[in-house]
Amino acid sequence: MSGGMSKIVKTISNISFPLVLIYGLYIIAHGHLTPGGGFQGGAVVASGCAMILVAYGSIWTMGKIKEKHLSILESLGAIAFIGLAFLGLIFGFVFFKNFLIGEGLIFDNPALGLSDIYTAGIIPLMNFAVGLKVIAGLFAIVLVMAYATTKKEAETK
Amino acid sequence: MIYNIPFIAVAALVLIGLYAVVFKRNLIKIVIGITLIESGVNLFLITLAYRQDSTAPIWHGITASSNNVPFMSLPVPHALTLTSIVIGVAVLALMLSLVIHIYRHYGTLNVNKLGGDEE
Amino acid sequence: MMSKRTIAGAIFFSIVAVFLVFSALMTHSFGNPDETEMDQYIIDNSQGEVGADNSVTGVVFDYRGFDTLGEATVLFTAVAGVILLFRRLKK
Amino acid sequence: MNIEQILDTLLRHSPALIVAIPLLGAFLTPLISKINDKVRNVFVILTILATNFFIFLLASDVFAGNIHTYVFGAKNLSIPVVRILFEVDGLSAFMAIIAGILSLAAVIYSWSFMKENTGLNKFYTLMLLMTAGMLGMMLTGDMFNFFVFLEITSIASCALIAFWTNKGKAVEAGFKYIAISAIGALFVLFAIALLYAQYDALNIAVLANNIQYTFLDKIALVILIAALAMKAGIVPMHMWLPDAYGRAPASVTLLLVGATQASLYGVFRVCFTLYGSQLNSTLRNISGTTITLNSLLGTIIVILAIVTILIGVMMALKQIDFKRMIAYAAVAEIGYMFLAVGAGLTTLGTAVSMNALKGGIFHIINDALDVGLLFLVAGAIYYATKQTSLNNMGGLARNMKYTTVFFLIGLLAVAGMPPMNGFASKILIYESVYQVNPVLSIVAILCSILLLAVFIKVFHSAFLGPEQPDLKDVKEVPKSMLIAMGLISCIIIFFGLFPELVVNNIVQPAANALASNTSYISQVMGVI
């Protein structure tokens, strides 16, 4: 696995990776309307990244992206998530308040004619934050474990 | 009574997992047992959510005011199952990485051949 | 010849098994739970209060949003733990 | 907006902020640590200090007698309770104080204790996450949320136990801990699902309001008590505890003590609050003597506690590894709390019960401080000599004067010698348990004497005696470790000198919260 797999696998994964990516992003974006959400879509995208990892081998992938960048990305997603909760504390005076719904800020505002759009307030934003977090997190786990094991094999060889 | 077959399946899953943890000697099998227990608990939560001839709790294109509102299954257990699945993934990742380290140190996965806790 | 451990394990394991299966039989019959106050409230009001068509997402991110924060924290913890375990030991 | 209003606002939001601030700090730590290490350490310490400020702000108001509830995502709670509540009564605030003190000491201690190691960014992140998990377990009023925070605590502490991955035993201890805690947490979730299946509620107060003690409730009660007692290290489910405590870095062990007591808090919460409405219900009459639920549960807990004390002390007496010995002593100390609370449960509603509960709860904080101080001393000795086995030590008192003094303080406190806080709580336990059954009290006193013998052994073989040839160039440990140990020993001596003050102001509200759950329920359900 250290050297990656055959050319067929690499080509197929190259072709199918964007589709997986788009499908996962679709699931994340429609989390409040259709089945799915940040975690599910993030898992889909992370599995796509894991496919690339399996096809090209962990050493090549580690050369492309380090796990510390992934952990930075993940903590950014987590900070965005908890930051939205703190914004609820600031705007809605309650921690985790869905401050875009029913507060007449932007949505649910008859004057703007946006009252009957089911935008779910901050839920899509939270979905994106969690999606970013799950993508980075799961891919970091898979990458680190795969890299550690392959490095061990390379040492024994 | 006979309708409780899913719950009996839940009990069976939990018990199989517990059996694997108690009576198996291989660390990987122990990990598999723990994940079996976890999937049993998740199955329990999901079966609690089901109501006879009910649809998924999604208001697609209808509102509470509109007529022919469908009979929906319970949404809370779905959310709990989602949470517990993600938690299970996290625990599994950590357990497997510890198993990798143990294999590096002791060169075996047999529980009896590990160091034990008595010096 | 079974060891003492196996015998004790079998006995107590079967006791636990009997009680768990009994509890499975004692649960409300599959498919029709009792009157559910909390879930019915969520089903009826999630669209209006949260604005999400998907009631499950409404529960996950609004009604029980703090659980979701904890869940995200669990994933964060696992990633930190795995990276910690596979770190380089030399400076 | 004057200071009064600001304090009032902070007080209203403090239950959420106590958990949210360490979480935010943990999420920010990977970014902060890009700057440099000193900034990161200062940031972590400041985060813990802010958390402690909110903890004491909240506790000072809760001990005045009013229960705080915080609804996440809504201005005021609605019936049915669909949102997650934080409900802080005397017991929760009491435990939160313990967690705050322990985490502060642990973070200060690890500044110089962990200096030589790599991967410190993740280390501090996990420390903060573990603190947040403990605090969430202690403050939450929602069963499933309790499970989530239980998992956060277990995962973070598992990764920290296996911190020294170049040692096989540390990794093995980490695997044992994660396996045990995963199984325990999964069974807790199973019990929560059983409760949800019947009452369609997850809030503790709502469940406690309409719990019926049906067959499924019996199953759930047993599973909850067994799983949480395993996490709390009750004999015979204690065996993961010496491994985990003995192999982890000392500052992590200090936090593990807090995590163990959070599980202990879970047991008490389940027995006294969740099933509190049914405690007086008669189960059956056997030849005239009526067996009520509280007597049954109390007897079970007392038997477990006596076995725990005996085996913990006896096993501690034969250990030669310093940290394992303290770990077994910690098992015995947990047995004392269980003994007192079980005795209080058997005789619920009497003056004896109130004294027993007070003794047990007072012993929780004393045990956390004493055992924590001893673990810090063990870590200091390891830092100075790189030895853990008592056979390789000797004459350390010559070079490590302050450490010796701190060890003496911890020794006297753990063994329950005056004028330390261990005596103040143990004599409460002895007195009240004696009125329940004299034999229990006698066994407890004898085991306390044996506990003294255990640490006399450590004191003799590690600190006294001639200077060993390979320990000639041992230095005193750095300042931050001394500061952490001094902080804890100051609290120990203060509690030992003014026990009545502590009992009346801090322990009494917690004991009242245990004794009756009506106020806990009525806070959510309105006046019943």
Added chain:
Amino acid sequence: MISLDTLLETFKTGSGLWNPLVWITGMAIAFLIAYILRGYGKKEYKEKTEQTKSFLSGNPEYEKEKMHIKGSNLYWGFMESLKWFYKIFNKMHTGNVTDYVLWFVIVMGILFLLVGVI
């Protein structure tokens, strides 16, 4: 904050006979008595005579490092007399995850029997 009479309260014996002043003064008196007795003994003590040398029943005296009793040698008699106890409990403590879980199952079964039947 802490007023004076509350501090004085703590010196009264509340629940539990607990008075730090009594204990501390008692210890001081004990130390005083010990010091006085030591003063008596000091008169018969002569420097640089046979008295000061330690006498190991005629054997030569070891050097200082060897005189230290190691941790595992302490309480030898106690361990020896309780060999049977420690034999059982060392067998119980197999550092083995599956055994730990087995103990959990055993306790859960016993509690099931106790709580479920009664």
